[in-house]
Each structure stands twice: as C-alpha cells, then as structure tokens.
Amino acid sequence: xxxxxxxxxxxxxxxxxxxxxxxxxxxxxxxxxxxxxxxxxxxxxxxxxxxxxxxxxxxxxxxxxxxxxxxxxxxxxxxxxxxxxxxxxxxxxxxxxxxxxxxxxxxxxxxxxxxxxxxxxxxxxxxxxxxxxxxxxxxxxxxxxxxxxxxxxxxxxxxxxxxxxxxxxxxxxxxxxxxxxxxxxxxxxxxxxxxxxxxxxxxxxxxxxxxxxxxxxxxxxxxxxxxxxxxxxxxxxxxxxxxxxxxxxxxxxxxxxxxxxxxxxxxxxxxxxxxxxxxxxxxxxxxxxxxxxxxxxxxxxxxxxxxxxxxxxxxxxxxx
Amino acid sequence: xxxxxxxxxxxxxxxxxxxxxxxxxxxxxxxxxxxxxxxxxxxxxxxxxxxxxxxxxxxxxxxxxxxxxxxxxxxxxxxxxxxxxxxxxxxxxxxxxxxxxxxxxxxxxxxxxxxxxxxxxxxxxxxxxxxxxxxxxxxxxxxxxxxxxxxxxxxxxxxxxxxxxxxxxxxxxxxxxxxxxxxxxxxxxxxxxxxxxxxxxxxxxxxxxxxxxxxxxxxxxxxxxxxxxxxxxxxxxxxxxxxxxxxxxxxxxxxxxxxxxxxxxxxxxxxxxxxxxxxxxxxxxxxxxxxxxxxxxxxxxxxxxxxxxxxxxxxxxxxx
Numbered sequence: 023x024x025x026x027x028x029x030x031x032x033x034x035x036x037x038x039x040x041x042x043x044x045x046x047x048x049x050x051x052x053x054x055x056x057x058x059x060x061x062x063x064x065x066x067x068x069x070x071x072x073x074x075x076x077x078x079x080x081x082x083x084x085x086x087x088x089x090x091x092x093x094x095x096x097x098x099x100x101x102x103x104x105x106x107x108x109x110x111x112x113x114x115x116x117x118x119x120x121x122x123x124x125x126x127x128x129x130x131x132x133x134x135x136x137x138x139x140x141x142x143x144x145x146x147x148x149x150x151x152x153x154x155x156x157x158x159x160x161x162x163x164x165x166x167x168x169x170x171x172x173x174x175x176x177x178x179x180x181x182x183x184x185x186x187x188x189x190x191x192x193x194x195x196x197x198x199x200x201x202x203x204x205x206x207x208x209x210x211x212x213x214x215x216x217x218x219x220x221x222x223x224x225x226x227x228x229x230x231x232x233x234x235x236x237x238x239x240x241x242x243x244x245x246x247x248x249x250x251x252x253x254x255x256x257x258x259x260x261x262x263x264x265x266x267x268x269x270x271x272x273x274x275x276x277x278x279x280x281x282x283x284x285x286x287x288x289x290x291x292x293x294x295x296x297x298x299x300x301x302x303x304x305x306x307x308x309x310x311x312x313x314x315x316x317x318x319x320x321x322x323x324x325x326x327x328x329x330x331x332x333x334x335x336x337x338x339x340x341x342x
Numbered sequence: 343x344x345x346x347x348x349x350x351x352x353x354x355x356x357x358x359x360x361x362x363x364x365x366x367x368x369x370x371x372x373x374x375x376x377x378x379x380x381x382x383x384x385x386x387x388x389x390x391x392x393x394x395x396x397x398x399x400x401x402x403x404x405x406x407x408x409x410x411x412x413x414x415x416x417x418x419x420x421x422x423x424x425x426x427x428x429x430x431x432x433x434x435x436x437x438x439x440x441x442x443x444x445x446x447x448x449x450x451x452x453x454x455x456x457x458x459x460x461x462x463x464x465x466x467x468x469x470x471x472x473x474x475x476x477x478x479x480x481x482x483x484x485x486x487x488x489x490x491x492x493x494x495x496x497x498x499x500x501x502x503x504x505x506x507x508x509x510x511x512x513x514x515x516x517x518x519x520x521x522x523x524x525x526x527x528x529x530x531x532x533x534x535x536x537x538x539x540x541x542x543x544x545x546x547x548x549x550x551x552x553x554x555x556x557x558x559x560x561x562x563x564x565x566x567x568x569x570x571x572x573x574x575x576x577x578x579x580x581x582x583x584x585x586x587x588x589x590x591x592x593x594x595x596x597x598x599x600x601x602x603x604x605x606x607x608x609x610x611x612x613x614x615x616x617x618x619x620x621x622x623x624x625x626x627x628x629x630x631x632x633x634x635x636x637x638x639x640x641x642x643x644x645x646x647x648x649x650x651x652x653x654x655x656x657x658x659x660x661x662x
Contacts, residue, residue: 069389069450101419101439109447109468119421119439127429130389148429 029054030333031215033158035228036063036075037093038254038262039221040082042332045325046219047083047154049333056209057083060223061138061157062165062194062231063176067115068106070125071132074177075228076142076157077124084149092262095120114182139203156209158232161200165231166193176227185264189271192226197234202241210241217247217336222254222317224265225284226272239288248290248339250332253278256295256318277301282310290339293317293332311339349374350653351535353478355548356383356398357413358574358582359541362652365645366539367403367474369653376529377403380543381458381477382485382514382551383496387435388426390445391452394497395548396462396477397444404469412582415440434502459523476529478552481520485551486513496547505584509591512546517554522561530561537567537656542574542637544585545604546592559608568610568659570652573598576615576638597621602630610659613637613652631659 030050034043034057043057059076066072081087081095088094098118107113117125124145131141137160146155167179169187179187209215223229233239242249258276260266266276274280278294282305285292292310294302295317302312313335319325350370354363354377363377379396386392401407401415408414418438427433437445444465451461457480466475487499489507499507529535543549553559562569578596580586586596594600598614602625605612612630614622615637622632633655639645 068446069453099419099421099439101421102442105440105443106446109443109465111443111447111450119419120425122422122442123425123429123431126388126426127431130431133389145429 029216030056030219031209031217032057032219032221033060033223033229033232034058034075034079034221035060035223036078037082038260039075039223039228040079040087041319041325042219042221042252042328043079044082044322045319045327045329046333048322048326049329053153055154056205056215057155058158058203058206058209058232059142059155060228060231061159062163062197063180063227064138064162065164065175065177067177068111068117068125069129070117070122071129072115072125073128073138073142073157076145076155077121079155080124080145080149080151083151083154086149094118115177137203139205156205157203158206159200159235160203161196163197163200163231163235164195165227166195168192180227180264185267189226189264189268191272192230192268194231194234197231198236200235202235202238206238207241210245214245215247217333218242218245218249219332219336220249220251220285220289222252222261224254224260224263224268225281226265226268227263233288242288246341248336248341249288250291250293250336250339251281251285251289252293252317252328252332253281253295253298255281257297261318279304279308282308282312286310290341291335293328293335311335349536350376350539351529351537352377352539352541353380353543353549353552354378354395354399354541355380355543356395357402358580359395359543359548360399360402360407361639361645362539362541362572362648363399364402364642365639365647365649366653368642368646369649373473375474376525376535377475378478378523378526378529378552379462379475380548380551381479382483382517383500383547384458384482385484385495385497387497388431388437388445389449390437390442391449392435392445393448393458393462393477396465396475397441399475400444400465400469400471403471403474406469414438435497457523459525476525477523478526479520479555480523481516483517483520483551483555484515485547486515488512500547500584505587509546509584509588511592512550512588514551514554517551518556520555522555522558526558527561530565534565535567537653538562538565538569539652539656540569540571540605540609542572542581544574544580544583544588545601546585546588547583553608562608566661568656568661569608570611570613570656570659571601571605571609572613572637572648572652573601573615573618575601577617581638599624599628602628602632606630610661611655613648613655631655 138157165176168191171187269276278298293313299314458477485496488511491507589596598618613633
C-alpha cells in the first residue's frame with residue numbers, strides 16, 4: 023500500500039456520505055483522495071461477508087449505483103432472491119444477482135486469509151477505483167442498536183425493522199479491540215492530508231464507529247490538517263435515513279447545533295445548509311467556524327460544488 | 343427418517359440416470375421409491391458446497407430441469423456469472439442465479455452442523471419430493487480422474503476440460519473411509535426393496551463411487567431382491583457423456599458386453615437396447631439374464647415405459 027500522500031481523507035458511511043465522496047472524487051481526482059468506509063454495518067448473511075457501506079461507495083463512485091432504488095447496483099436482477107423465497111431462505115436483506123458476486127469474492131478471499139483491506143483494494147481495482155476506498159478496520163466491529171424492542175444488530179434495526187424501534191443507545195461491539203486499518207492510519211500521518219472531511223452520514227451508525235476505533239480520536243487530534251464536518255441534517259431532519267429520529271430518541275435536539283455539539287472535540291469547521299443559516303451564529307459562538315451553503319445534493323454538479331465549497335472552507339481553517 | 347419400505351431402490355448419477363429415475367418415480371409413485379444419488383462429484387466452488395447429481399435429480403423429478411441446456415434449471419438467468427466474469431471469479435462451472443440459492447442453502451446448513459442427508463431431505467421437501475432422493479453418503483468422497491494431463495478432480499475433468507483428456511484410471515478419494523448414508527442402508531435392509539435398479543449412468547463417474555463405499559457391495563450381495571442394471575451404452579456409444587470414450591481409454595470394449603462384465607458380480611439382470619440385441623446371447627451365456635427393449639428415452643412416456651419394462655424384468659429374476 024502506498025504512503026499517505028492524499029490531499030483529502032474522507033470518512034463516510036453509505037448512501038448519504040457517498041454523494042459527497044463522489045463529489046470529492048470528481049473534484050480531487052485519482053490519487054488525491056482516500057475514503058475511509060464504516061464497516062460497523064458489516065455482517066454475515068447467507069454465509070457471505072457483506073460490507074454494505076464499502077459496496078455502496080464502490081458502486082456510487084464507479085457510477086454503477088441504482089438511482090431508482092437508492093441502494094444496490096444499477097440494472098440489478100433478483101432471480102437469486104426469488105429462488106431463496108421458494109426455499110425459505112431469508113429475503114429481508116435483498117441480495118441482487120450481480121451484488122452477490124462481490125459478497126462471494128469477499129468471503130472467498132477472507133477465507134483464504136486476505137484482510138478486509140486487501141479484498142477491498144482488489145474490488146476497487148476491479149471497479150476502476152484503484153486505492154480509493156478503504157475499510158475503517160480489518161478487525162470486526164458490529165454496530166448494535168439498543169431499542170425498545172431489545173438490542174438489534176445494525177442490519178436487523180436498519181433493514182429488517184426499517185428503523186422503526188425507538189433507539190435507547192448505540193454501541194460498537196469489538197471497537198475497543200479493533201485497530202484502524204493500516205491504510206487509514208497512513209492516510210492520516212506524515213505528510214498527512216490537506217483536509218479531513220466527515221461526509222454527511224449518520225453520526226451514530228456511520229461516523230462514530232470509525233471514531234471509536236483504537237487510537238483514531240488521538241490520531242485525528244494530532245492532525246495538522248483541519249477536520250470539517252458536513253452536517254447530515256437540514257432543518258432538523260435528515261435528507262435520508264433515521265439520523266434525526268435517532269437524535270431525538272437519544273434525547274438530543276435534531277438540529278445542526280446538536281451535530282456541532284456531537285463533534286465539538288474534533289471538528290475545526292462545520293458545513294450547514296442555507297436553510298439552517300440562522301443557527302450559524304449560535305454554533306460559531308460555541309467555537310466552531312461555520313460555512314453556510316447548499317448541502318442538499320441532487321445532481322452530480324451539486325456533489326462537486328459541495329465538495330469544492332467544503333475544501334475551500336477547510337483551507338481557511340486552523341486547527342483548534 | 344422412515345424405514346426402508348420402498349418397492350424400488352435406484353442408484354443414479356446425474357442427467358442420464360435421472361431420465362430413468364423420473365420414469366420410476368412416475369410409475370411407482372410417492373413412497374415407493376428411494377433414489378440414491380452419487381455424491382462423488384460434489385465439490386466446493388465459490389465457497390459453496392455443490393452436489394451436482396443430487397441437484398440434477400431434484401430438478402428433473404420436480405419438472406424444473408432445463409431441457410434446452412440439458413442441465414441446470416429451467417428459466418435460469420445468469421446475472422451472477424456475468425458479475426463474476428467482471429470480477430475475475432472463475433466462471434467455467436456455470437452457476438445460475440436460481441441454482442445458487444440451492445448451493446447457499448446446502449452450504450449454510452452444513453455449516454450449521456446438518457448432514458448432507460438432512461439438507462437433501464430439506465431440499466426435496468421444498469421441491470415437493472419428500473423423502474425421494476438421498477445422497478450415497480454423508481461423508482466426503484471425491485472422484486479423481488487420472489489422465490494424460492495429470493490427476494483431475496471430477497469437475498475439472500468433466501466441465502473445465504470437457505472430458506477431453508485421456509483417462510488412465512479413476513479413483514474415489516475418501517471412499518475407503520466413507521459410510522453409506524443411513525437412509526441408503528435402511529432402504530436396502532429389512533424388509534428390503536422389491537428391486538434395485540442401476541440407472542443408465544456412467545459406471546466410473548456415477549455408479550462405482552456408490553459401490554465403493556464401506557459395506558455397499560456386501561449389502562447388495564445380501565439383498566433378497568434382484569439388482570438390474572440398465573445399460574448406459576447403446577451400439578458401443580453413450581447416449582450422452584464420456585462413458586464409451588472412457589471405457590475405450592481404460593482398455594475395455596465399449597459395448598454392452600463390457601457393461602455386463604463390469605457389473606458381473608452384482609447384476610442379476612441387464613437391460614440393453616434393441617440395437618444391441620445381437621449381443622444378448624453372449625451376455626446370457628456369461629450367466630446374466632438380459633432384457634432387450636428400447637432404452638433410448640426421448641419422451642416422458644419413454645421413461646415410464648423403460649421403468650415399467652425394467653421392473654417387470656426384475657420380477658422375473660432370481661438372485662444369482
């Protein structure tokens with residue numbers, strides 16, 4: 023693996039974060055970006071190792087994501103799922119026929135002794151994205167959601183129960199023993215990136231798992247580059263997914279000021295949407311510089327524009 | 343599992359044997375037949391446990407076999423294979439999208455600790471064939487083909503190299519330690535079947551693996567019921583597959599008299615095609631009664647007719 027010479031390191035979950043990751047990739051170009059993907063959602067299903075956020079990032083950045091569904095692969099077919107239904111195999115997590123090949127490859131390679139980083143590098147190379155996306159860790163971490171219906175593994179909460187249960191707490195099983203992947207650490211270290219961008223992903227389900235790994239908060243604290251968070255909530259609601267619902271269930275406000283508070287110890291700047299402009303002074307008084315811009319990304323140009331605005335903003339920041 | 347009260351026990355490999363197995367099933371009806379499938383072709387591919395002959399029998403008897411291809415499932419789709427090709431995963435063994443679900447179920451259940459018999463029973467029940475098809479053994483046996491290009495595992499020889507290498511010998515790795523499945527043994531024992539039918543499958547690749555299991559030749563020797571072999575060759579050639587080619591490469595004649603010699607110690611009768619009628623007296627002089635009939639099965643009725651003729655013939659035979 024190459025040393026960390028990227029201009030930008032991005033921390034990302036799945037769909038929401040991948041939008042900005044795509045913008046950053048188009049803006050910065052090959053070799054200038056390392057995307058660190060949450061793997062707290064990883065799970066074994068149908069005997070296969072599935073890394074949903076890594077795969078969403080790969081499909082999105084390779085231009086193969088399914089725009090209609092909002093997840094999975096474009097032009098996907100579902101014959102395997104039909105046959106599974108006939109056999110009584112679980113079908114609540116939809117495995118597309120093409121998508122399956124990625125899970126089989128990952129499972130085979132892991133069984134052969136490869137690390138998750140090595141498999142991810144092989145997949146990225148196959149999809150024309152060499153060295154771009156890296157798992158947060160090669161060690162297993164499982165996001166567990168404590169709800170009014172008991173403790174649910176992430177996918178049970180997210181897919182099977184469609185985020186309906188009321189969340190009491192979230193914890194990251196295995197995180198205390200999990201080390202960040204080698205590539206993640208080298209991307210942060212000497213000479214270090216020009217900026218670290220926290221993509222607009224769900225904090226509890228996508229970003230905090232990354233920050234919970236051994237030594238990651240310390241490594242981010244020692245960065246010379248600024249760390250900028252792009253808010254995943256706009257006007258007190260998430261663009262997609264349960265971020266705002268979870269924040270309220272966890273006893274927080276669901277506005278951008280709560281996002282600022284969540285990342286207060288690490289963020290050198292926060293990017294919020296124009297709809298939240300009135301809250302910018304409150305956040306700045308708490309000590310975090312704010313960029314107000316359009317953060318809702320509909321088009322590819324929106325993604326590139328937000329990436330550009332975020333990096334320009336980062337260039338103005340000093341480490342706090 | 344129920345005791346062995348079947349009228350008929352059939353030993354079978356894949357496509358060729360399954361034709362007669364289907365005829366027997368239609369003729370004898372549910373509960374009257376136990377089909378013992380060769381599992382010497384089983385292998386692990388893409389991390390999945392594949393039992394080709396069991397699956398061919400299930401698909402054929404469930405009426406789901408692909409008539410156009412001659413193997414696999416009807417209405418099959420190939421998205422998974424396309425995606426595998428893009429990822430550089432092996433594609434020489436074609437895994438259809440629907441077929442995959444069967445392999446995943448089997449692999450999951452085996453990993454959970456089920457026996458191959460238990461998984462096969464689950465699959466048969468799902469496909470509306472309760473208790474019909476049983477693996478020859480729950481222990482691993484691997485048919486290895488010694489060729490002029492080295493020792494090839496069965497699927498490498500059969501699918502990858504399309505039976506082109508010259509065969510020097512065939513052996514069944516693990517057979518000396520493998521016990522017949524419980525259901526196979528009970529099907530042969532008290533009160534015992536009315537007849538044992540060896541389906542027109544390749545002897546070396548489908549039937550001898552079954553006979554090579556611990557105690558099977560002894561159990562067949564102690565049968566009170568007659569054992570009838572339906573010849574897999576007609577006019578010195580196989581209807582399908584490499585039977586005749588292999589016989590010649592192994593230094594035998596490829597005619598029905600060589601089939602009679604192969605099974606001489608076990609067969610109480612041999613069914614041969616009308617095209618080979620002239621050879622009947624030669625075989626009968628060697629001590630094996632012969633039925634001459636039409637053995638080439640084109641239609642479902644052909645399959646049922648051959649099954650009926652074979653069982654009528656069996657009823658006339660005494661144990662040798």
